[in-house]
Amino acid sequence: MKENSIHTEDKLICIQGNSYYSEGEVYTVGRIVNDKYFQLLTSGNDDHWYVTSDDQGIYVSFDTSTATNNKAFFDKIA
Template sequence: MISPGDKLLCTTGNTFYSAGNTYVVGDIVNDKYFQLFTGYNDEHWYASLNHEKIYVSFNSATTVYNDAWFDKLNNKKSA
């Protein structure tokens, strides 16, 4: 389950997301898509959660970018 404010660790990056960096989840769009901020101003792309894999797909007819892949960090604070 992904919630706004969760942090995701980029495991495979590209031009917009760097491997090893963390990124913050924005608004939930629907049961498949949610915003994932790039860390630059309010820029974001739409990420998807599919079979427990989190990714931002970059399908473009004019430019080829690799998809970015993420792992959810443990966002719960310990007591």
């Protein structure tokens, strides 16, 4: 993974929320899948969504009609 990349236990703040993630809330990074995908924990009981980190930023994308917006964006907390 490149320098300044995401690591397990890093904290991310939601900068653009949706039905699942709230703007301003802080979430914890779970297991790293590869240099583009990782888990973002949503609760204390191992619930998570997979996050993409690419040229668009750090985001969770939802292909569902239940999410008001289909993407939630995050920034890493330094």
